[in-house]
Amino acid sequence: MxxxxxxxxxxxxxxxxxxxxxxxxxxxxxxxxxxxxxxxxxxxxxxxxxxxxxxxxxxxxxxxxxxxxxxxxxxxxxxxxxxxxxxxxxxxxxxxxxxxxxxxxxxxxxxxxxxxxxxxxxxxxxxxxxxxxxxxxxxxxxxxxxxxxxxxxxxxxxxxxxxxxxxxxxxxxxxxxxxxxxxxxxxxxxxxxxxxxxxxxxxxxxxxxxxxxxxxxSELTLRHQIQIDRNPLTDQEQEQLYAQHQLELEMFMDEIRPQAANPRDQVQVKAADRRGAEFAHEQLLSLVGTDPLTRAKREAAMSRFRQLPQAxxxxxxxxxxxxxxxxxxxxxxxxxxxxxxxxxxxx
CATH class of the missing domain: 3.40.50 (Rossmann fold)
Structure with a gap:
């Protein structure tokens, strides 16, 4: 060609x-x-x-x-x-x-x-x-x-x-x-x-x-990116989030990027990676709202989802x-x- x-x-x-x-x-x-x-x-x-x-x-x-x-x-x-x-x-x-x-x-x-x-x-x-x-x-x-x-x-x-x-x-x-x-x-x-x-x-x-x-x-990816662009988290909102919802956000991030019990075991590592990917996808399908906590979760899920082929x-x-x-x-x-x-x- x-x-x-x-x-x-x-x-x-x-x-x-x-x-x-x-x-x-x-x-x-x-x-x-x-x-x-x-x-x-x-x-x-x-x-x-x-x-x-x-x-x-x-x-x-x-x-x-x-x-x-x-x-x-x-x-x-x-x-x-x-x-x-x-x-x-x-x-x-x-x-x-x-x-x-x-x-x-x-x-x-x-x-x-x-x-x-x-x-x-x-x-x-x-x-x-x-x-x-x-x-x-x-x-x-x-x-x-x-x-x-x-x-x-x-x-x-x-x-x-x-x-x-x-x-x-x-x-x-x-x-x-x-x-x-x-x-x-x-x-x-x-x-x-x-x-x-x-x-x-x-x-x-x-x-x-x-x-x-x-x-x-994908349309799913773009839909959430538009929402992120329209409502970026302000510095004040981020400070409030970590003051009021730090534990919930940390638990959410653990679900997005779960760690294998044995990081040297490739089977465990790949299984954890799949779980995190599936969780990120599920969250993007279900996340609704413009409150700071939802927006923070959306950004974290998007960061993970963008790495996947289905994005x-x-x-x-x-x-x-x-x-x-x-x-x-x-x-x-x-x-x-x-x-x-x-x-x-x-x-």
Missing amino acids: EILYLNFTAPDDYATGNAIPRILRKYQDRDQASRMNRFSAYWWGASVVEQVDCFASVAEHQRHLLTPLGHDPGPLAAYEQARGQVRGFFLKHPRCSKIMVGMHGLYDDTTYGYSRPQHGAPRVSYEKAADIVLSFLRDDVGRRPISMSLVMCYGARSAQYDVSHDPDQLGGVARPDLSSAFAFKFYAGLCKYLNVKMSARTGAASFDDTTGASRVE KPKKSGKLTYEYDPGTHQVVIKSKYPEPRVVQRVNI
Whole structure:
């Protein structure tokens, strides 16, 4: 598989630096399996993922668009360098049909992608991102079919971010309007000019260490994270908690992280770890309320639960977008647990 990765995060971003080797590992494993089939090995060759850093070119590209015809827009070194790298990639890999676009996203922002996962970081709007991606791809891709993956936490999440985006909650009346998401608006800027099908995720996204498969934050995890963000414990509340509920909190933490009677016995250690994990999961399913003690328990349970695979399942939170030129609609599908159409949007 030949993959072009258009990176809108900071060039030294830790998440991107980890994601690309994992993505490559996923396709290298497929390469190894295909070696048993000589035709497949000949056709696909060895997989490659090439990263092109695009964020530095955002300001230059905007300046270029705003400069009146015939006037000098000034130096466009970063933009031309990125564009030249894309052209060079397609010269080496003319059959490439897989594009990844990477940036950070925040669950409460459907307008901007970020260079780092925090408010206040340099950002790019969906309009500018789509315009730059289109300018990089249009000449080399033309109208041949391509597959695009928006590698962005919460990219497919709607403006109703605190409403469940579980597959069974999508589609129908009074459900999240998926056309308000960054991913939809970004895709709408591309799909009339490129023959592209795109995927995006409704939660925080990552790639599995071993297999490279994508993982997406569960709705349970995000629901509690939103509650934690909305009601952080103040210093005064924490002091009161330890003054009034210290013993209860200590007992709760013992349940979250139980100790094996013999720490050298791996069977006991693993059994204790399972008990703690199950307890944390049970607490997140049952914890209700905004009083300081409940909030403290929620934070402790979340800290433990985030370490578990079920906090980011492999098969969850993935939406796909495909433009139907006959009806002028974007068809949005939920991939898991079974593919189904959840919304159609006229554009």
